[in-house]
Amino acid sequence: MERIVIVSARVGAGHDGAAEELARRYTARGRQVDRYDFLDLLPGRLGQLLCDSYHRQLQVAPRSWDWLLGALGSPPLSTAARRFATLAGRELRKVLTQDVSLVVSTYPLATHALAQLKRRGSLEAPFAVYLTDPAVHRLCVSRHADLHIAPNEIAREQAQRLGALWTIVSDPVVAPGFRPVTGDLERADLRRKFGLPAEGRLALVLCGSWGIGEVERIAVDIAASGPVEPVVVCGRNDALRAKLADAGVGHVFGWVKEMPELMRACDLVVQNAGGLTTYEALGSGLPVLTYRSLPGHGRANAEVLDAAGVVPWVRDQADLPEALNWAITVTRKEIPEKIPEKISEEVPERIAG
Numbered sequence: 001m002e003r004i005v006i007v008s009a010r011v012g013a014g015h016d017g018a019a020e021e022l023a024r025r026y027t028a029r030g031r032q033v034d035r036y037d038f039l040d041l042l043p044g045r046l047g048q049l050l051c052d053s054y055h056r057q058l059q060v061a062p063r064s065w066d067w068l069l070g071a072l073g074s075p076p077l078s079t080a081a082r083r084f085a086t087l088a089g090r091e092l093r094k095v096l097t098q099d100v101s102l103v104v105s106t107y108p109l110a111t112h113a114l115a116q117l118k119r120r121g122s123l124e125a126p127f128a129v130y131l132t133d134p135a136v137h138r139l140c141v142s143r144h145a146d147l148h149i150a151p152n153e154i155a156r157e158q159a160q161r162l163g164a165l166w167t168i169v170s171d172p173v174v175a176p177g178f179r180p181v182t183g184d185l186e187r188a189d190l191r192r193k194f195g196l197p198a199e200g201r202l203a204l205v206l207c208g209s210w211g212i213g214e215v216e217r218i219a220v221d222i223a224a225s226g227p228v229e230p231v232v233v234c235g236r237n238d239a240l241r242a243k244l245a246d247a248g249v250g251h252v253f254g255w256v257k258e259m260p261e262l263m264r265a266c267d268l269v270v271q272n273a274g275g276l277t278t279y280e281a282l283g284s285g286l287p288v289l290t291y292r293s294l295p296g297h298g299r300a301n302a303e304v305l306d307a308a309g310v311v312p313w314v315r316d317q318a319d320l321p322e323a324l325n326w327a328i329t330v331t332r333k334e335i336p337e338k339i340p341e342k343i344s345e346e347v348p349e350r351i352a353g
Contacts, residue, residue, distance in 0.1 A: 004103075005036065007019075007103070014277070018173050020175075073139075104130055118145070131148060134301045134305050141163055142164075149170050152308055175260070179260070193265075205218055210235055211236065214272070218291055225320045230249065231266055232244055268288070269288045278311060290313045
């Protein structure tokens with residue numbers, strides 16, 4: 001049986017979400033799949049400290065992440081980040097000792113740790129990078145990878161400019177549960193299940209698994225902008241959930257395991273990061289808006305999605321009412337699922353050949 005190794009990281013939920021869906025699709029096609037968290041492969045508690053520091057930075061000083069991400073694009077700091085990633089090399093070699101037919105990275109630092117092994121000849125299997133974000137940062141790319149898989153044409157061009165060699169565009173990996181609602185009856189049943197109002201338009205506010213950003217401002221602005229009521233998901237941010245409840249926001253959720261159903265209960269999505277959540281919403285047939293985007297990767301993703309004509313970026317509060325009116329009248333669309341064949345069938349053979 002072919003063995004495929006996928007390396008992601010529990011930094012937010014997008015990298016792990018893509019890895020989980022890739023694993024599901026490979027497993028369904030008879031492959032053995034082993035998943036690893038890059039943070040657990042770093043020495044000691046270094047991985048958890050890295051995750052906690054990033055989380056804390058986005059909570060306390062989000063604008064500093066904009067500056068740091070830009071600085072990491074410079075040769076000195078990007079080189080330092082790549083060297084840091086190689087600290088996971090020892091543990092990576094251990095998990096790659098068995099026969100491996102393909103290695104896939106969904107997290108930038110994992111990409112560079114694997115790239116070093118590839119460069120030194122310690123990794124013989126084909127090595128693919130799955131780009132989880134619509135926009136591509138320098139650290140997402142390695143010239144030692146055999147393949148980069150981009151979610152759109154702009155991302156493909158960005159990856160190639162940054163040194164990626166063979167790059168293809170393929171539809172984002174979205175779990176099959178994210179599908180359009182079948183009709184008014186299903187939506188009514190789901191609204192009852194989640195305790196949502198039977199009538200009216202609902203905007204699902206999504207701000208990542210950590211509930212980061214100007215979430216309260218987003219909810220207040222939506223409520224004040226017209227005939228759309230906000231439904232806010234706070235992820236694992238319990239403090240934010242309590243704060244919104246105290247502020248009188250009517251529909252507030254914490255971590256939601258049944259996100260496909262909650263999406264089908266709503267009419268549109270407003271998000272601030274532009275990662276996997278956006279593609280899940282589009283796969284659910286929902287119009288999506290970017291509003292009060294996160295600094296750094298959030299703004300970069302917003303720019304690409306807006307330029308591609310996929311997700312409008314609402315840059316000013318004064319433009320929000322018009323954007324919401326557009327969203328509740330736009331025709332629902334479903335993203336075609338082409339990626340299972342491209343990833344699960346063609347890629348291993350084409351790289352190896």
